[in-house]
Amino acid sequence: MQDMRDPLLVMRGIVKQFPGVRALDGVDLEVRAGEVHCLLGQNGAGKSTLIKTLAGAHQPDEGTITFAGQEVRLTGPIAAIKLGISTIYQELDLVDGLSVADNIFLGHEKAAFGFTRTGDTNRAAAELLGRLGHGEIAPTTEVGTLPPAGKQVVSMARALSHDTRLIVMDEPSAALAHDEVDNLFRIVRELTAAGVAVVYISHRLEEIREIGDRITVLKDGRTVAVGLPARETPTREIISLMTGRDMENVFPERPAPGSHDGRPEVLRVEGLTVPGVVTDVSFSVREGEIVGLAGLVGSGRSEILEAVYGARGCSGRIELNGAPVRGISSAVRLGIGLAPEERKAQALLMDQSVAGNITLSGLGLYSRLGWLDRKRELADAKAQIDELDLRPADPSRPIRTLSGGNQQKAVLARWLVNRRKLLLLDEPTRGVDVGARADLYAVIRRLADEGIGVLLVSSELPEVLGLADRVLVIREGRAVHQSDARDLDEHRVLDMIMEGSAL
Amino acid sequence: EETGNTNQQSVSTGGDNDKPGTKVTIGFSAPAADHGWIAAIAKNAEAQAKQYSDVDFKPVEPTNDINQQISAVESLIAQKVGALVILPNDGQQLNQVARKAMDAGIPVVNLDRVFPDKLSYRTWVGGDNYGMGVAAGHYIGKKLKDKGVAKPVILEIQGIATLPLTQDRSKGFADALKTYGFEVTAQQDAQFTVESGNEVAGNLLQAHKKIDALWNHDDDQGVGVLAAIKQANRNEFFMVGGAGSANAMREIKNGGVLEATVTYSPSMASSAIKLARLIAQGKGMADLVEKQVPQSITLASETITKDNVDQYLPLGFES
Amino acid sequence: MNDTRTLSAEPAGKAPAPASSRSVRGLGGARHLGLVAALVLLAIVGLVTQPDNFATSSNLVSVLALAATIGVITVGMTFVIIGGGIDLSVGAIMALASVWATTVATQSYGPVVMALCAILVGAGAGALNGFLISYGRMVPFIATLAMMVAAGGLAQRMSDRRTQLVRPENDAIMALSTTKVLGLPLLVYIFAAVVAAGWVLLNRTTFGRRTFAVGGNPEAARLAGIDVRRHTMLLYTLSGVCCGIAAILIMARTTTGSSTHGNLYELDAIAAVIIGGTLLTGGRGTIIGSILGLLIFTVITNLFILNGLNTSDQLIAKGLIIVAAVLLQRRSLRSSS
Amino acid sequence: MNDTRTLSAEPAGKAPAPASSRSVRGLGGARHLGLVAALVLLAIVGLVTQPDNFATSSNLVSVLALAATIGVITVGMTFVIIGGGIDLSVGAIMALASVWATTVATQSYGPVVMALCAILVGAGAGALNGFLISYGRMVPFIATLAMMVAAGGLAQRMSDRRTQLVRPENDAIMALSTTKVLGLPLLVYIFAAVVAAGWVLLNRTTFGRRTFAVGGNPEAARLAGIDVRRHTMLLYTLSGVCCGIAAILIMARTTTGSSTHGNLYELDAIAAVIIGGTLLTGGRGTIIGSILGLLIFTVITNLFILNGLNTSDQLIAKGLIIVAAVLLQRRSLRSSS
Numbered sequence A: 001m002q003d004m005r006d007p008l009l010v011m012r013g014i015v016k017q018f019p020g021v022r023a024l025d026g027v028d029l030e031v032r033a034g035e036v037h038c039l040l041g042q043n044g045a046g047k048s049t050l051i052k053t054l055a056g057a058h059q060p061d062e063g064t065i066t067f068a069g070q071e072v073r074l075t076g077p078i079a080a081i082k083l084g085i086s087t088i089y090q091e092l093d094l095v096d097g098l099s100v101a102d103n104i105f106l107g108h109e110k111a112a113f114g115f116t117r118t119g120d121t122n123r124a125a126a127e128l129l130g131r132l133g134h135g136e137i138a139p140t141t142e143v144g145t146l147p148p149a150g151k152q153v154v155s156m157a158r159a160l161s162h163d164t165r166l167i168v169m170d171e172p173s174a175a176l177a178h179d180e181v182d183n184l185f186r187i188v189r190e191l192t193a194a195g196v197a198v199v200y201i202s203h204r205l206e207e208i209r210e211i212g213d214r215i216t217v218l219k220d221g222r223t224v225a226v227g228l229p230a231r232e233t234p235t236r237e238i239i240s241l242m243t244g245r246d247m248e249n250v251f252p253e254r255p256a257p258g259s260h261d262g263r264p265e266v267l268r269v270e271g272l273t274v275p276g277v278v279t280d281v282s283f284s285v286r287e288g289e290i291v292g293l294a295g296l297v298g299s300g301r302s303e304i305l306e307a308v309y310g311a312r313g314c315s316g317r318i319e320l321n322g323a324p325v326r327g328i329s330s331a332v333r334l335g336i337g338l339a340p341e342e343r344k345a346q347a348l349l350m351d352q353s354v355a356g357n358i359t360l361s362g363l364g365l366y367s368r369l370g371w372l373d374r375k376r377e378l379a380d381a382k383a384q385i386d387e388l389d390l391r392p393a394d395p396s397r398p399i400r401t402l403s404g405g406n407q408q409k410a411v412l413a414r415w416l417v418n419r420r421k422l423l424l425l426d427e428p429t430r431g432v433d434v435g436a437r438a439d440l441y442a443v444i445r446r447l448a449d450e451g452i453g454v455l456l457v458s459s460e461l462p463e464v465l466g467l468a469d470r471v472l473v474i475r476e477g478r479a480v481h482q483s484d485a486r487d488l489d490e491h492r493v494l495d496m497i498m499e500g501s502a503l
Numbered sequence B: 001e002e003t004g005n006t007n008q009q010s011v012s013t014g015g016d017n018d019k020p021g022t023k024v025t026i027g028f029s030a031p032a033a034d035h036g037w038i039a040a041i042a043k044n045a046e047a048q049a050k051q052y053s054d055v056d057f058k059p060v061e062p063t064n065d066i067n068q069q070i071s072a073v074e075s076l077i078a079q080k081v082g083a084l085v086i087l088p089n090d091g092q093q094l095n096q097v098a099r100k101a102m103d104a105g106i107p108v109v110n111l112d113r114v115f116p117d118k119l120s121y122r123t124w125v126g127g128d129n130y131g132m133g134v135a136a137g138h139y140i141g142k143k144l145k146d147k148g149v150a151k152p153v154i155l156e157i158q159g160i161a162t163l164p165l166t167q168d169r170s171k172g173f174a175d176a177l178k179t180y181g182f183e184v185t186a187q188q189d190a191q192f193t194v195e196s197g198n199e200v201a202g203n204l205l206q207a208h209k210k211i212d213a214l215w216n217h218d219d220d221q222g223v224g225v226l227a228a229i230k231q232a233n234r235n236e237f238f239m240v241g242g243a244g245s246a247n248a249m250r251e252i253k254n255g256g257v258l259e260a261t262v263t264y265s266p267s268m269a270s271s272a273i274k275l276a277r278l279i280a281q282g283k284g285m286a287d288l289v290e291k292q293v294p295q296s297i298t299l300a301s302e303t304i305t306k307d308n309v310d311q312y313l314p315l316g317f318e319s
Numbered sequence C, D: 001m002n003d004t005r006t007l008s009a010e011p012a013g014k015a016p017a018p019a020s021s022r023s024v025r026g027l028g029g030a031r032h033l034g035l036v037a038a039l040v041l042l043a044i045v046g047l048v049t050q051p052d053n054f055a056t057s058s059n060l061v062s063v064l065a066l067a068a069t070i071g072v073i074t075v076g077m078t079f080v081i082i083g084g085g086i087d088l089s090v091g092a093i094m095a096l097a098s099v100w101a102t103t104v105a106t107q108s109y110g111p112v113v114m115a116l117c118a119i120l121v122g123a124g125a126g127a128l129n130g131f132l133i134s135y136g137r138m139v140p141f142i143a144t145l146a147m148m149v150a151a152g153g154l155a156q157r158m159s160d161r162r163t164q165l166v167r168p169e170n171d172a173i174m175a176l177s178t179t180k181v182l183g184l185p186l187l188v189y190i191f192a193a194v195v196a197a198g199w200v201l202l203n204r205t206t207f208g209r210r211t212f213a214v215g216g217n218p219e220a221a222r223l224a225g226i227d228v229r230r231h232t233m234l235l236y237t238l239s240g241v242c243c244g245i246a247a248i249l250i251m252a253r254t255t256t257g258s259s260t261h262g263n264l265y266e267l268d269a270i271a272a273v274i275i276g277g278t279l280l281t282g283g284r285g286t287i288i289g290s291i292l293g294l295l296i297f298t299v300i301t302n303l304f305i306l307n308g309l310n311t312s313d314q315l316i317a318k319g320l321i322i323v324a325a326v327l328l329q330r331r332s333l334r335s336s337s
């Protein structure tokens, strides 16, 4: 079919080979000016790799790229930036030691004869941040001190600081809470209205529906569908294109309300206070129960998990099966596991193998007097890899070469080999694809059914509401509401977590 | 106090000159005491100074960094000491600051490593480095000649190669050997330490399956050289040492591979203190006719062998 | 409504007086308080133990002159380390530059050419370091170790292991150390100028910003369009130039060029930089901190010289003082945040 | 089938013949090919230039005996660096241990007590390093620098700056270097035993695995329930113990204890570790690589002395060989992947 508008970007037959993997195996992509083009695919499908070739960060082995009618060779990031292609990468690639403003203008500093114009830089940064609805982030703040969501905003500001014709966003919403996403969409609409093309990657289908125009689906490094209408294509069809299977219910069956009532408390928290962040929070988690913490970014949910895990100084009482938790060692000994929020910084050993990462906290299980039984270790790791359908299913592969979602699975697997009484999950499905998500939910529920208590933090309300048995709403470090998840809906929770709402 | 031969210092007493005179402050600067010989230098200087009630001894931080030694001497100049005794890390590099001291009216006694500029010191006292090489060369040359060895394998293990005194020693050695028609087969440098001597000797012994003689410049590193020889189980050759440590003398006495050593005595530090005091007090040397201390004094390098070792043993310094 | 959303990490509630905070920050502020405190403490020790000698102008001049040579090298080292690298070859490059500048041939062209020669040799050796690291992809530690060994050997070879005197007709070089302006020898002004230039370069130019980026997250820097390799080349070249300048200063102070100059300066310079709060892993650091770190070392040495402690005790004391200074530093950081 | 899979993250993709791959990989495999190639090249040079001297058993024994002392230290250093640290104090600790073990008092208890004394002194100093770093939160570079300075001073003090001879009645110590079993002196067996123990500890125990974790991502290690501080303490203690063992070997070789022993060993050991492919930033590395790196250095020195090269030329050539070895190493890595 002939379209009136010429596409702004055409990628044809892109091939990218990594040692041992053909990450892209002849991918095609066409993007028009002014549209939001969604790129979908399972974890490891090749989305990030594709956009990195578009950003000049990877050199494709084969294939052509045509931009604004010209065939181009993107020899490096500068070439792409010069053409007007800017990119928000999946891994937040910011420089911790530099200020927000310096990060935004890194590489195209505001300067005269090599001398930076600090005032101009800060003003321009403040303007961009304001436009993104985050005027409260001071341009002079050191980026390393920002929480993940703040860093994401800085990444966006950086992408907007260029004169762009095409802006690529690789899972920009993964680190954002609900209201932040609305803000992001406002920006995207402004951009497309001005004729800028947006390539948008996300694992949240509801976002695709809301913001997307057309969809390209990748599977195993190949394009399996081109230019599907974003709003009209049925969810079932998208999922089956991506995963090659049909899926009905994402969330597993829940036990009946009140069915945990008589069961013993695994975790009991009383009067938990983390100075400056969390104030006087009390709750408990019973055997087999999944308790969700809902709240805004920065409301202190992560701190609650860290405090329970003994990883953060706090006051109050924390008891696991009646025994007080004193520090991480004692938490681990008593049977608590934490899957932290930032997998790269807090969970993974990037230079080690998948298996080495999975068994890290359970080494004691495979050792006698410190001597490792590597056969058993490997067998256990392999079992979890299969169980979670982690791909590629090679336990000896360095974890850094895995896609983000698969890395997340490895973090979870760590606490599956080393069985826990209580699991603390901080954004466990961040960056995980729909299919895998359903798998993870099933695993989490099955663990609960086996009697494990789960404390879940997620910025995706549907996840909290769909998976948890009971929900605790946190606002500014205080627990403002607690009830059965089935008695709540998104609107009510949203009202509660925003300030000024009725209780 | 500490007695016995493990800690004896070379101290000289007696004579009219030793009677208390005007009070003098003597500043003292030397390289870091990182081996026996230099350690003996520092100890001798201090012990000698203690002999005099009229001497206020001011040693500064020993260092192997020229820049720091310059600062150290500068600070002594600023404190207006009466005389300076300096054993420079490198005579050329410390020349300017020594000159500055002289210009400021502070007499400098230059110990061991010499300043190139005579205006930079009042008196130099030191060993005869060239002479050491000559003595070692003659001992080895004569012995091999007497044995009738035709083309002898002669090895030389130097001290720190960048020191002019090392180069002087090697020159004297080569010159003396030449008079017998011999030359050095192989030469390597070490660091004046036991360990470097051990490593260099360990490798050299592998390079030469049959050796006739070996000269090692320094008895401190000689301990390591001797250990390497023992480890390689070699005894087909003889060795000559340098400086004259007590340990080397005991080895000579025991009659092993080490047959002789040529002296370069750290007693020179004691002499330097005496001279500095005399100069500052305007006195001459009692045994000389002259009213003033001479401009330079070179100690003779003596050869110690089994025959005369008993006589020297009390003078040996501990490694 | 939006106002309650806050992604900034400033623990809300305390907004320090904006006016003062800015100027303090400009010089690195609170993070140097501990170092300054350590220096002050050392000065007090000096005043108490050596009332007549420590606070004299001639002693202070001497401290600065002693610090100048390594100081210049430390400035270059700060850049290299912030940029994520390390330079073990600084001492050897300085030695080589001093030897090259004092060969008979070079000396025949007079003092200006000698100085230029020293700087060029430094720049060349530094550029070679940079080349091996950025284009040859060698680990900085190894590349500069190789340079340290090779440049040292070359210096010995060129000089035939002898100390080369600066000839009398070139005594303009020595004048840097002997001529005083306002009571300070010229070389102290050179030191000050290098520090000032380094500070401006690091804090007020794009080159400086990019140095932090290249050291803090090279991949991010690359994606931001920075030519990381070229920048790395420049960093090592800069360090080499500093070594060349230091060679001029050491020639002025010792009146010689020698392969023995600069022995172990790499350790002193790195130690000063790290004590000054720069991360060995790169991405963070300050020039001022490095210089304070260096001054602490120099003042310690000076105090020892003045007090005539014996070496062994000095070394033990030095070890303890280093530990104390760092703990003090952390204490002050903690209480200021 | 499972056998060819390993838990360490070998650059994947190439699947060499499974039978051989196991043993090769077991030793770290392809990533050491370049180092092995460099060693082979050096050996060829040795065979060609010194046909009569190089490949003799006595020369090879001598090379191994010379490598033994730093070799033992290098094993400890490999652990420390993989664990994300650095230890500048190894040479000084070894010196201190050798001095302590050769005091008149210690020697009066005989050789076993002397050996124990050396190891205990090493362990103590290492533990103090570890304490300052993990509980005192000092940067490893600074803490161990302070230890280097202080331990050196203490060694000088204890020995009164003299070389302390091992007394004849304690010649069991010397016997380590003079007694041969199957043609090899005992100290070579000690070296081999330390390497083997180090390899097993690093690759077959939880301690080793945790070392990689602590060095690769301390925060992740902490959140995975590893006691990072305790582990860090242990790493530096281990390094100290290695220094103690090295002190025994150096006493055996030189028949002395001395504060001058081990001068600059820290640089040699670190260089061997890094040349061997261990990351200076931690989290990755191998014992075998470090030992190969060290052997390259030792063989170079041996070759030079066999050929009668002078030190200056040795240094220049050494620099070039380091660069060549590293480039060769990368080439082999690239072509093998």
Ligand SMILES: Nc1ncnc2c1ncn2[C@@H]1O[C@H](COP(=O)(O)OP(=O)(O)OP(=O)(O)O)[C@@H](O)[C@H]1O
Pocket (backbone or CB within 6 Å): A018, A019, A021, A022, A023, A041, A042, A043, A044, A045, A046, A047, A048, A049, A050, A090, A391, A392, A400, A401, A402, A403, A404, A405, A406, A431, A433
């Ligand atoms: N540097 C690399 N080296 C080796 N393999 C790589 C590398 N980068 C990516 N891969 C592999 O390429 C494939 C595609 O990865 P990519 O990151 O593009 O997936 P993705 O679609 O973005 O997944 P996700 O949704 O999880 O982010 C995966 O199998 C991944 O393991």
Ligand SMILES: Nc1ncnc2c1ncn2[C@@H]1O[C@H](COP(=O)(O)OP(=O)(O)OP(=O)(O)O)[C@@H](O)[C@H]1O
Pocket (backbone or CB within 6 Å): A146, A147, A148, A149, A277, A295, A296, A297, A298, A299, A300, A301, A302, A303, A341, A459, C006, C007, C008, C009, C010, C011
């Ligand atoms: N290391 C730290 N130092 C100072 N402030 C911090 C630190 N870590 C977190 N904070 C602050 O504490 C508050 C809570 O942070 P955090 O992002 O963990 O909350 P959260 O509710 O878990 O949000 P999210 O859902 O994004 O994880 C934020 O204001 C954050 O800036």
Ligand SMILES: O[C@@H]1[C@@H](O)[C@H](O)OC[C@H]1O
Pocket (backbone or CB within 6 Å): B037, B038, B112, B159, B165, B192, B217, B218, B219, B242, B243, B264
């Ligand atoms: O080792 C000694 C050296 O330092 C000194 O300068 O001269 C004599 C040597 O034996």
Ligand SMILES: [Mg+2]
Pocket (backbone or CB within 6 Å): A047, A048, A049, A090, A170, A403, A404
């Ligand atoms: Mg991706």
Ligand SMILES: [Mg+2]
Pocket (backbone or CB within 6 Å): A298, A301, A302, A303, A341
């Ligand atoms: Mg959080």
